[in-house]
Amino acid sequence: MQQRTFEDFKFNKQILNAIEEAGYTIPTPIQQKAIPPILAGQDVMGIAQTGTGKTAAFVLPLLMNLKYAQGEDARALILSPTRELAMQIEENIRQFAKYTDLRAVVLYGGLGPKTQIAELEKGVDIIVASPGRFLDLYLAGNIVTKSLKVLVMDEADKMMDMGFISKLHRILEVVPRKRQNLLFSATMSELVHKISGDFLAFPTIVEVSEQATPAQTVTQTLYYVPNLKTKINLLQHLLKDDETLLRLIIFCKTKTVADNVFSFLERKYGAENIRVIHANKGQNTRINSINAFKEGTIRILVATDVAARGLDVSNVSHVINFDVPIVIEDYVHRIGRTGRASQTGDAITFCNPAEEYYIRKIEKLIRQQIPVLDIPGEVFIEKTGFEERQAIAREIDAQKRKDNPDFSGAFHEKKMANQRTNKPQHGGKRYIGKQKPVRKKR
Incomplete structure (x- = not known):
């Protein structure tokens, strides 16, 4: 029989009061399935898409x-x-422990460690940390691990993508062997499977939906767009809809593209409505931008995938993928920024010819086709410039080589085809070596 309220979990009064104040009434599916075995002290592996209440499922x-x-x-x-x-x-x-005296400290890089060390020295019950900063402070003698009873690994798939596997193994060496382990991931990649084998002992597996399934509350659409300038024109057209696009995140795959999109939007709509966050932005700038977006002070947040996970903002009406993510699992996390907490949202993706390869892989991952829309007639379709055309062609060649190591490139294929049909190249003249014409001897 399914749990229907948080009272059914036998939480104490302090936690129930905090849950009520936070406005939660009915546990989400992942909370209903994960909370009982975690309370019982079992190891748990949770496969849950983003935006499903996964954090509260282990925090409570x-x-x-x-x-x-x-x-x-x-x-x-x-x-x-x-x-x-x-x-x-x-x-x-902090939200759920407000009526308890439990102490939590958050540790991450990008800031000097002095303040974080001072917090640890005051005494701590729960450490939330990125693997690198945790190890740095542990090796410097600022963290004692002998009292650890629970180890939680959140967004394990992203940890693997970011190359944290060696740091995680190092952490597993320095924490007590006897402990409860909890692992949460949106997808179950091969590397996640590997770390889970090292990390979990006979876990209870909790899965609330098929792996990598986008939230059902998100409507997805796809535009095939030939080039960067046309993407900008399409973005400008969509942003005219002020009434529907209330609060949106625009995801770009590089810092350069994010800065360019931000500069364009800033010129068009003014700096007071827009922020950009990526790895080159200082920590305080990123925190201030995210807070301004959460509070509704700004309408548009331009971001790279550094912000795709862990950005929990309610009422995000739209996510626009200005670029298709190369790490295909990031698509699920990006679009999961909207349609959170049972609300609806829209995810719109712009795809150029070099990105179609990743769209096919994403559709295979999410086991559904993304509906395609035609570019509206009012949007001017720009001609693709020579350099961008070359870059797209090179990218498509690289993709073909990835799938077929024997593939030699489009130019090489054309040349071979000409040789097979014995057609002369270069306007009928035969060229040998460094493309010099063969001269007849007199």
Whole structure:
């Protein structure tokens, strides 16, 4: 029989009051399935798409099991791939632990460690950390691990994508062997499978939907767009719809594209409505931009995938994928920024010819076709410039080589075809070596 309310989990009054104040009434499917085994002390592997209430699914039973502040050293460690997600988890802990005396500290790079060390020295029950900063502070003697009872790995698939596997193995060597382990991931890649084997002991597997399925509350659409300038024109056309596009995130695959899109929008709509966040932006700038977006001060956030996970903002009406992500799992996480907490949202993707390869892979991953829309007649379709045309052709060649190592490139194929049919190249003249015409001897 399914749990229907948070009271059914036998949480104490302090936690129930905090849940009520946060406005939660009915547990989400992942919470209903994951909370009981976590409360019982079992190892749990949770496969859950983003935006399903996954963070509360492990934070609430963790707080219940820890109950109150105790000693100086942490009893729970939560590992996160990005500082944004780490901050989001710590915010959740503060929200649900407000009527307890439990102490949480968040540790991440990008800032000097002095403040974080001072926080640890005050005494801590829960550490939320990125793997790199945790190891740095542990190796410097600022963290004692002997009291750890619970280890949580959140967004395990992103950790693997970001190359954290060696750091995670190092952390597993320095934490007590006897502990409860919780692993959460949106997808089940081969590397996640590998780390789960090293990490979990006979886990309870909790899956709330098919792997990598986008939230059912998100409507997806796709535009095939020939080039960068036409993408800008289409974006400008869509942004005219002020009434529908209330709050949106525009995802770009590089810092350069994100800055260019931001500069264009800033000229068009003014700096007071827009922010851009990526890895080159300082930590405080990123935090301030995310907070301004959460509070509704700004309407548009331009971001790279550094912000795709751990950005929990309600009422995001639209996500626009200005570029198709190369790490295909990031598509699920990007579009999961909208349609959160049972609300509806729209995800719109722009795809140039070199990105069609990734769209096919994404559709295979999510096991559905993304509906295609025609570019509206009012949008001017620009001619693709020579350099961009060459870059697209090179990218398509690289994709073909990836799938077929024997592929030699489009130019080579054309040349071979000409040789097979014995057609002369270069306007009928035969060229040998360095393309010099053969002269007849007199």
